[in-house]
Amino acid sequence: MSIDKIWVLAESADGKPITTSLELLTQARALAPTVEAVAWGADTASLAGTLGEFGATTVHDVGDLGGALPGVPVAAAIAAAVAAGDGPDAVLFPATYDGRDIAGRLSAKLDRPVLTNVVGLESVDGGLVTQHAIFGGVQVVNARFTAEGPGIFVIRAKSFAAEGSGGAPAAVVAAPVPELGATNSARIVARHVEERTGPKLDEADVVVSGGRGLGEPEQYALIEELAGLLHGAAGASRAIVDAGWVPYSHQVGQTGKTVKPTVYVACGISGATQHMVGMKNSKNIVAINKDQDAPIFSVADLGIVGDVHKVLPKLIEAIRARG
């Protein structure tokens, strides 16, 4: 068994490949001699330069989906290539909303298992071995597929660093979508872009997150304010997302986003394993919590035992005063 060809799902936003896809291309170069990308959209050709620079020689262009959700048609196009004998030995998916949909659809279509929440991928004895952080990142599991490929891997953001290889623009080839029928009948009828002033949560240099210790939803404004002053992004624990205080897109943790900022500031977050797995690899962690025994302090470089309602307003005021 050897890994000759890897495909990477190149999801794009604002006309550019997303960072996680570039991270996956970077790692794929170390694992296989041939790396190719799969992309969709009205102008896939405009991605070819960046994808080539990160190591893709070819972009398989699924084309404009015309309002369909990507899950069904993109998986069908990949499955068709596999059926035709042109498929890869492995497909790497970013753990995004659409990446997970496509991977799941592809798995069922091809009758191949998936490995998700992958945080490391390496080549061992000619096969691919995954790493998964479990139980809040306390343990690391190594796993592999035992049967015929292609292997389907869904990989979390920030598992690898994205580094260009200086490759030439990728060649764009069409990846036709077969006739799909009722399965492909969900349609996007309107898109809503929510205003975001700072950087993206999983790309921010500073992340300020709030949890149940804030006491009430209105207090989340303190988190947003501090994040804004530090030019960072505002995150949240699962507890307050579940409670409906903030949207799911802010959630940091196992069932949310993985972040690795320069500084992570956890405010009123106790540090459930669910949360820790998403942030414990931050370069520096500051925790503010009134419970001295909160697990979050076991990973914090600076722990403040105090009431967020007292510490945060003073912190905000002091940073403001600096101008």
Place this chain on the structure above:
Amino acid sequence: MNVVVCVKQIPDPAAPPSLDPGTNNLTRAGKLILDDSDAYGVEMALQLADAAGGGEVTLVSMAPNGETSGLRTALAMGAAKAILISDDALAGTDALGTAKVLAAAIRRAEPDLVIAATESSDGYTGTTPVQVAELLGLPSITFAKKVATADGTVRVERQTEAGYDEVESPLPAVVTVTAGVVEPRYPSFKGIMAAKSKPVDVLTVADLGIEPGEVGASGARQEIISVAAAEERQAGELVVDEGDAHERVIQFLEQLKVL
């Protein structure tokens, strides 16, 4: 409108989780409870059936040892009945194998809508609902933060990186809901009493016409090679706030050149 909700019964998240040293499967000994993530789907289904002017909510679940305690919680919330697939052959089943089992059970219920959480709180593979949809030949809309149905169509606000999309699909369809989509009700005393006598149809893999080799550890076609302790992060400085701890935070941020 008849709605199926896929629910998972999981070990109590408050207890420290562990892997079985022999199989490396997650230990599921002891009482299992309804996954918190699934309470939102159950509530959503109850509200949608109600808004549609009637219909039943059926739970579909796969669990070892005929476990029903989590199902009883969802039945107490108001679901009408449950289909539970419990079979020794299912030990070590992966996400795709689980999807095969759930899809076969859902087919029996002939629902207008299938609801699931985006992922479970214990295994969190996060692909099973979409795999179910593909196996049933149904459209799917994942990561719903709002769901409504009317005239044979489901309309969803789907979470995106940038905000949300309004997505429509004809029924039947599979929808996964994020936490916070609705506020799950607490089971009433009356609900808890009624749940005790609600029907739970317990099926085996053979009852569903699934070959044992399709599921279980052999059907998973993946293996854990090793489990190791992760590098531990050390706790740093701890400061008890006496009114000026914010100054220490500012110093720290200055050192990192964030300020």
